[in-house]
Amino acid sequence: MNGSSVRVRVPASTANLGPGFDALGMALGLYDTVEVTVTGGDVQVEVTGEGAAEVPTNEEHLVVRALRAGVDALGVALPGVSLRCHNAIPHARGLGSSAAAIVAGVAAAYGLAGRELDGDALRLAAEFEGHADNVAASLYGGLVLAWSEGTRFRAVRLEPHHDLAPxxxxxxxxxxxxxxxxxxxxxxxxxxxxxxxxxxxxxxxxxxxxxxxxxxxxxxxxxxxxxxxxxxxxxxxxxxxxxxxxxxxxxxxxxxxxxxxxxxxxxxxxxxxxxxxxxLPVDRTGVTVVPNGSIGTNAR
CATH class of the missing domain: 3.30.70.890 (GHMP kinase, C-terminal domain)
Structure with a gap:
């Protein structure tokens, strides 16, 4: 796995949409990108754009933490990792920056493991975030309906009307x-x-x-x-x-x-x-994962 790399692009999101508290979310056309390379050494994080001077650049970085949780769940060893993050989503503004970071980490784990994103990816991301509306929007794109069944998080994607112009x-x-x-x-x-x-x-x-x-x-x-x-x-x-x-x-x-x-x-x-x-247009694609320059895959 040493030397493997993936590039992840993840959209911003808006949640609630008025009355849909913790239930409705929508992906927006503003993106963070993360390049992840497996190394044999320590964690290295380089951040540009939003929050560059504020976020940790070690194991405490949110993308790294979500990546670790993802590879652990998939049973993949990750000795060391290098991250290059470019953030366009404003932090602490209600546009899903933390959810995007979590989705980026989980999606990168799937990409490094050679796995397609699935329902367990939503579960991992939602457990990390504490609710599913933002992470589901960033994963799936479009409009999402999110709910929980006990401790299990669920979501479905719907197609937003083509006239919506956020x-x-x-x-x-x-x-x-x-x-x-x-x-x-x-x-x-x-x-x-x-x-x-x-x-x-x-x-x-x-x-x-x-x-x-x-x-x-x-x-x-x-x-x-x-x-x-x-x-x-x-x-x-x-x-x-x-x-x-x-x-x-x-x-x-x-x-x-x-x-x-x-x-x-x-x-x-x-x-x-x-x-x-x-x-900002509605993002209708969701997170994309490009392993080693190949064609990207999406969560569905």
């Missing part, structure tokens, strides 16, 4: 999932739970077949308002966009705003000061 509004501030989850109440009113159940079902229909229903379909009462004090400017932007007819929501744990404006254009009167506005 726009992300990324603020300079950061957010941590561990912090924002702590703001959620232990119980919610039954009326809110019923409301969200209906909206989540409608969201699946709107995202795949009826984008004209996206504005009501992306309404939430389960998590966004409770976490507003973590990112007040984000919620101000969400409300302003929605008042202007744009389906908008918090992307994952925030603070990025995820919007689905008709034709991909925000209304001209919306004040986006403090946010970097970027149109």
């Amino acid at each position: 726009v992300v509004l990324v603020p300079g501030t950061r957010s941590a999932t561990s912090v924002t989850r702590g703001l959620l109440p232990g119980n919610v009113p039954h009326s809110d739970a019923a409301f969200v159940a209906g909206r989540c079902a409608l969201a699946v229909h709107a995202l795949t077949a009826r984008p004209d229903l996206l504005l009501p379909a992306t309404e939430d009462r389960l998590h966004q308002d409770y976490r507003e004090k973590a990112w007040p400017d984000t919620m101000r932007m969400v409300r302003e966009l929605r008042e202007n007819g744009v389906p908008a929501m918090v992307s994952g744990a925030g603070p990025t705003v995820f919007a689905l404006p008709p034709l991909g254009a925000l209304p001209s009167g919306v004040d986006t000061a403090g946010f970097t506005v970027c149109a």
Whole structure:
């Protein structure tokens, strides 16, 4: 195995999509790339792009940890490894950077082992992340529905409507999932739970077949308002966009705003000061793995 190498490209993701807390995810056309080479020496990590000066460059690097978990599960020995990572996904912004790193590590393990990505790859990645929505989106591409059965994580892929034209509004501030989850109440009113159940079902229909229903379909009462004090400017932007007819929501744990404006254009009167506005296509492919320059494979 010494000298073997793979190149992995993994997309960003947005989760929740309004009412689908921990259940809905979508892959976005912004990519981290990782080149992994098996060596006989120590772990070496080189990082460029987002977070280059902040992430560890040893065994504690998240891609390395996920890679180790992957090769252990596959029964493959990995004496030493060299990683070259180029990160385009912003860190701690709600665009699935940690999920992308985990998927990159697991996918690299499969590539080095000569294995096609399978359902166990999702299980490994979701166990590492703690939930499946972001990792499933990065693995499969498109729109995903994620759930758990006891301790087992599952997900299915659906094809998003071809008219979807996502726009992300990324603020300079950061957010941590561990912090924002702590703001959620232990119980919610039954009326809110019923409301969200209906909206989540409608969201699946709107995202795949009826984008004209996206504005009501992306309404939430389960998590966004409770976490507003973590990112007040984000919620101000969400409300302003929605008042202007744009389906908008918090992307994952925030603070990025995820919007689905008709034709991909925000209304001209919306004040986006403090946010970097970027149109990102839906990624419909998911993670790709290229071993030693051969044709890449995808998870399905």
